[in-house]
Amino acid sequence: MPHALTLISHPLCPYVQRAAIALAEKGIAFERIDIDLADKPAWFLQISPLGKTPVLLVDGQPVFESAVVCEYLDETFLPRLHPEDALARARHRGWMEFGSAVLNAIGALYGAPDEAALAVRAGDLRRLFVQVEAQLSDRAEAGPYFAGSDFTLVDAVFGPVFRYFDVFDRIGDFGVFTGLPRVAAWRTALAARPSVAGAVGADYGDRLRAFLHARQGALAERARAMPPPAPAAAMPA
Ligand SMILES: N[C@@H](CCC(=O)N[C@@H](CS)C(=O)NCC(=O)O)C(=O)O
Incomplete structure (x- = not known):
């Protein structure tokens, strides 16, 4: 019986993208739920022991840590993305x-x-x-x-x-x-x-630039010298 898979995500998170890419390579249907990491919902803190994305819900059971999620997917769904040897x-x-x-x-x-x-x-x-x-x-x-x-x-x-x-x-x-x-x-x-x-939305570049704009430091300074992107959700470091 197929599993119901839900990927708890953030639009900029590179660790989430690993799991989304593995799922896409395997052609697995899944639901993606983006959360605000600057204001973590209580339900998320209950299923994410470290308070980090990604979490993959498998029939409601949380799997956390992106490498572990990828390994689980690779052991469960074809084609294999790890070498046989x-x-x-x-x-x-x-x-x-x-x-x-x-x-x-x-x-x-x-x-x-x-x-x-x-x-x-x-x-x-x-x-x-x-x-x-x-x-x-x-x-x-x-x-x-x-x-x-x-x-x-x-x-x-x-x-x-x-x-x-x-x-x-x-x-x-x-x-x-x-x-x-x-x-x-x-x-x-x-x-x-x-x-x-396909692992990120079309607005990824604008979101990342908005994230950089909102920070302190030299890269943010340079980013602010560019025309401002559309506002986007904050992501903690
Ligand atoms: N080792 C973790 C790292 C995940 C991680 O750092 N996620 C970030 C977003 S990209 C996060 O949730 N940060 C929120 C926080 O640390 O409070 C993994 O591979 O899944």
């Missing part, structure tokens, strides 16, 4: 975790208090992507995805990562991907993948 699968899990480290570095970028810190944090991000470039160079297959021609959960993690840069690129040139051709090609391939493109 246990060692390859373990290595993919490592790169999913690496993707979370990149998200933390992105958080540090938009938290940079001044231009000097912004440059340092862009450099930190670049160093992470230099490691990704080396990993992509070691692929047995040429691409276009992390492991070659098959889309995997690592791709589901990095699609939302790269999406931030579609907005950052309009704010300034941070040089994060300069001289990293495999990373740049992977970014382009993921942006074109329907599951990745």
Whole structure:
């Protein structure tokens, strides 16, 4: 019997997007409920032990933590997005975790208090992507995805990562991907993948810019120098 699946979400959350991408890749129907993370509803706090999105409700039972949600989906619904081989699968899990480290570095970028810190944090991000470039160079297959021609959960993690840069690129040139051709090609391939493109609303860019506008710091300062986007819901860091 099919499960009733509900993804408790926030329109900007990159961790939510991982789950939405995995669901779309598997062709699974689900309901998506966006909440305001700046004013968390009581019902959400009852089902989310850490008070974070995403939560996947499976027949009413909450599963929390995006990596766990993705693993559950992969064990339950075809096609598999993890490699069959246990060692390859373990290595993919490592790169999913690496993707979370990149998200933390992105958080540090938009938290940079001044231009000097912004440059340092862009450099930190670049160093992470230099490691990704080396990993992509070691692929047995040429691409276009992390492991070659098959889309995997690592791709589901990095699609939302790269999406931030579609907005950052309009704010300034941070040089994060300069001289990293495999990373740049992977970014382009993921942006074109329907599951990745469809994991956010059409207003994602405006929402992210509104989020940045409302913050303190150097990136916010630069974002405010651009024409103002439409107002959007706040998202805590
Ligand atoms: N490790 C968690 C991280 C999820 C996370 O940080 N979600 C953010 C939104 S993108 C959140 O809910 N923040 C609200 C809060 O921390 O209060 C996961 O992978 O699911």
